[in-house]
Amino acid sequence: MTPSAKAARAATLADPRWPALLARDAAGESFVYAVVTTGVYCRPDCPSRRARPENVRFFACAAEAEAAGFRPCRRCKPDAAAPASARAALIASLCRTIETAEQPPRLADLAAEAGMSPWHLHRLFKAATGVTPRAYAAAHRIARVQRELGDGEKVTRALYAAGYNASSRFYAEADAALGMTPKRFRSGGAATAIRYALGESALGAVLAARSERGVCAIFLGDDAGELVADLHARFPAAEIAEGGADFAGLVARIVAMIETPAAGCELPLDIRGTAFQRRVWEALRRIPAGETRTYAEIAAAIGAPRAVRAVGAACGANPIAVAVPCHRAVRSDGSLAGYRWGLGRKRALLDRERGG
8 A cells, every 4th residue: 555545544544424434324414425446426324335445535515526526426316415304304294293193193104104114114213313103102292291281280181182092001101201100290299209418529519319219310510509409490399308317428429439430339210201311321321431432323322323413412411410421422523512511520520430
């Protein structure tokens, strides 16, 4: 290999777009790549045989590639309208269909509307949203129940308004989705006992809260009073009170996790979120201390490779810092993205885990 070819290979391998090309990531259609040996440029998800790194050149758009003398691939047609945009519009339309239907539509009916086979629609829908059409419909129904209960509707009236034909089906799903019984949710979490403790760490104030099921919140911040206010906002009608000596021990364990993360700490967790969020949070807990995963890698790990943005949103919604280590999620180039408790804390946590 000539020195120029070696330099070209090294430049391609160092480019953050190369992993997207290797994964044939359709979400990465903000760029195209060209192959100098064929004179053709393609989308990153083109099914053509993968080129050698030294022969690949990246461009921001089709116009740039053509200005450099490359012609569009006949298989993936990179000069045409991006298929990802069309797919996104189709899935968005189907989501509106699900949301406005009185009863969850059958997969066959959704497929007929989309003009494709049920199997193909099932695969595309899950890749785009991270959940199946059935799970999306179930989550939407639970969200409707939450709104109805939040407006003070009776439980029975709320569940039928959300499209449940039988109360038994709703109660089978409600506890995991609401995190408490429907009556408790209707009253804003009333009669749900939550105890908390405050502590100080190298990263500032720490609040740890626990329900009867386990740790339901770990907040980090600069002001302890603001953390307590955030806890009340998350559980507006719960019976929230500062815990005793046993809770002081709990927050001490969490501070130890921050100071010496390599030691690890297994805590019983009361994780409340949507089915998709819980899948993301479980994937985060499987990342070893000292390591990171990109949002795309996490999406692939939960079987939803195109739901990268949804993974980022789930990380941002995580209420249990450190124990659910959303700080280990990074951008595709390894840089740090937003962190609910501040990028400085995210960087510090990673440095501590790596022994820095």
